[in-house]
Each structure stands twice: as structure tokens, then as C-alpha cells.
Amino acid sequence: MPTPTDPAATAPGARAGAPAPIIEFRDVEKRFGDNVVLKDLNFHVNKGERVTLIGPSGSGKTTILRLVMTLEEATGGIILIDGQPLTHRLEEGGKRVRLSNREIKRTRTRIGMVFQQFNLFPNMTVIENIIESPVHVLGQSKTEARSKAQDLLGKVGLADKADAHPSSLSGGQQQRVAIARALAMDPEILLLDEVTSALDPEIVDEVLGILRNIAETTDITMLIVTHEMQFARDVSDRVLMFDGGSIVEDSDPHTMFTAPTHDRTKKFLRAVL
Ligand code: ADP
Numbered sequence: 496m497p498t499p500t501d502p503a504a505t506a507p508g509a510r511a512g513a514p515a516p517i518i519e520f521r522d523v524e525k526r527f528g529d530n531v532v533l534k535d536l537n538f539h540v541n542k543g544e545r546v547t548l549i550g551p552s553g554s555g556k557t558t559i560l561r562l563v564m565t566l567e568e569a570t571g572g573i574i575l576i577d578g579q580p581l582t583h584r585l586e587e588g589g590k591r592v593r594l595s596n597r598e599i600k601r602t603r604t605r606i607g608m609v610f611q612q613f614n615l616f617p618n619m620t621v622i623e624n625i626i627e628s629p630v631h632v633l634g635q636s637k638t639e640a641r642s643k644a645q646d647l648l649g650k651v652g653l654a655d656k657a658d659a660h661p662s663s664l665s666g667g668q669q670q671r672v673a674i675a676r677a678l679a680m681d682p683e684i685l686l687l688d689e690v691t692s693a694l695d696p697e698i699v700d701e702v703l704g705i706l707r708n709i710a711e712t713t714d715i716t717m718l719i720v721t722h723e724m725q726f727a728r729d730v731s732d733r734v735l736m737f738d739g740g741s742i743v744e745d746s747d748p749h750t751m752f753t754a755p756t757h758d759r760t761k762k763f764l765r766a767v768l
Pocket of ligand 1: 527530532550551552553554555556557558559
């Protein structure tokens with residue numbers, strides 16, 4: 496049990512006996528030039544939680560995932576991963592200091608991301624795509640990485656495609672390779688950015704089925720941006736509704752989809768459901 500002197504008990508956002516946050520945004524600002532996309536954004540995701548971000552286009556959802564993946568850096572505030580600063584730390588007096596590239600890279604290896612457009616390396620075979628980071632970032636031997644990649648290909652139903660090039664695969668198959676590639680790094684956090692938006696409707700379900708299976712069989716923390724509301728409802732522990740870079744509603748999926756409280760959420764859901 497945390498005691499009043501336990502730092503975990505007094506950390507902002509901590510509740511007695513609550514699981515530890517693995518992702519924490521504290522007063523995060525992100526601007527692109529004069530465009531302030533996120534302002535004073537505060538939220539956290541607990542270890543093992545599946546959190547879906549919904550909201551109109553342009554409300555900052557993808558930017559949040561890209562910040563966690565360190566593809567973008569916040570222009571204000573800090574982001575903590577498992578209590579450790581991701582790209583910037585705050586010094587006494589509030590001065591923001593950027594971490595070294597090496598420190599940032601070390602945290603980034605704990606996080607995987609799957610993109611809308613798959614982003615596979617076109618000049619590499621499927622298995623080369625999957626083992627690239629385990630070998631070059633984690634230092635695994637090629638034999639070990641290949642064996643694991645082959646297992647993962649089996650899990651995503653592509654055991655026979657190891658030596659194929661991405662261009663010879665369908666969109667759904669390429670996305671399954673991208674999922675296997677992200678899992679090959681054994682991520683603690685998996686970021687899913689509209690992973691079915693570029694797929695033909697008839698193959699959306701095959702990709703969602705694999706993600707559902709990952710959600711059911713692993714304890715990977717997931718932060719998801721999706722327009723697939725049924726999927727969001729099925730896999731999420733919590734849904735955050737964004738508008739204009741702020742959270743307008745934060746609730747469990749049942750409440751969010753059947754009894755939203757905010758007018759903006761009601762309007763958004765009426766348009767997409
Ligand atoms: P969503 O995922 O909710 O659709 P985004 O996070 O993609 O929203 O975009 C939020 C805002 O940030 C938009 O106004 C978008 O134009 C802007 N934005 C995103 N990425 C960039 C970028 N690299 N450069 C300039 N503006 C950007």
C-alpha cells in the first residue's frame with residue numbers, strides 16, 4: 496500500500512492503489528509555426544491499458560501518437576514514459592532541457608508504431624523488414640531475429656510470405672507485416688495510427704482481427720487512433736474524445752458510445768456511427 500510519503504502516492508494524477516502510468520502528458524504543447532495543435536494537454540495511460548483517441552480530423556490525435564513515438568517533439572511541457580522523461584525534462588525552476596539523442600533512442604525502443612500507410616521498406620523482403628530493427632537496434636543475432644520473425648509471420652497468417660517483397664502483397668497483407676514488424680521489437684507500448692484507413696473495406700476485418708487477438712493475448716499498452724468505432728468499443732478500456740487539441744470527454748467505451756455527456760461528442764458520434 497502506498498504511504499503518504501511514497502512518491503508514487505503523491506505524483507500528479509496518482510490514485511492510491513492505482514496502476515502506474517506508462518504514458519503521461521504534462522502540460523504538453525505542440526505547435527507547428529503559429530498553429531498551436533495541442534495546448535496544456537494532460538492525460539495518462541496506465542500500464543496495460545488500451546486507450547482510443549477519437550474526434551474530428553485535425554483535432555491532434557495523430558500528433559499525439561507521433562509525439563510518443565518521438566517522430567515529433569513537444570514544444571512545451573513534458574512527456575513521461577514509465578516515469579522517465581521522453582524527450583525533455585524539467586529542471587528546478589521550470590527550465591525545459593532536451594535529453595541526448597542516445598537517451599531518447601533508448602526509450603523509443605520500448606515503443607512500436609503501425610502507420611496508416613504501412614511504411615514498409617520497399618527494397619527489402621518481408622522478413623528483412625521485420626528483422627531490421629531487432630538486429631540493428633536491439634543487437635539480436637540474425638538467426639534469433641529470423642526465428643522470431645517467422646513465428647510472428649505465422650501469428651499474422653503470412654508464414655509463407657517471408658521472402659516476398661512488399662509490392663507483391665495486398666494492402667491487408669502489408670499491414671499485417673507492419674504489425675509483425677512492430678511486435679518484433681517486443682514493445683511495451685503499441686501505437687496504432689488509423690491502421691485500417693488505407694485498406695479496402697473487405698480486408699479491414701482481417702487486420703482488426705489480428706489486433707483484437709494481440710489485445711486479448713498480450714499485456715501491451717495500446718494507444719489507438721481509429722475511425723472503426725466498433726473496434727474501439729471492443730478493445731478499449733478508455734476512450735478520449737478530442738476536439739481542437741483538448742480532451743472534451745474521457746470515459747469507458749460503453750459510456751462514451753451510449754451515453755456521451757458532451758454535446759461535441761454527441762455531434763461527432765452522430766456523424767460517424
Ligand atoms: P488528427 O489526427 O486528429 O486528424 P493531426 O494530429 O493529424 O490531427 O493534425 C492536427 C493539426 O496539426 C492539423 O491542423 C494539421 O494540419 C497540423 N499538423 C500535423 N502535422 C503537421 C506538420 N508536420 N506540419 C505542420 N502542421 C501539421
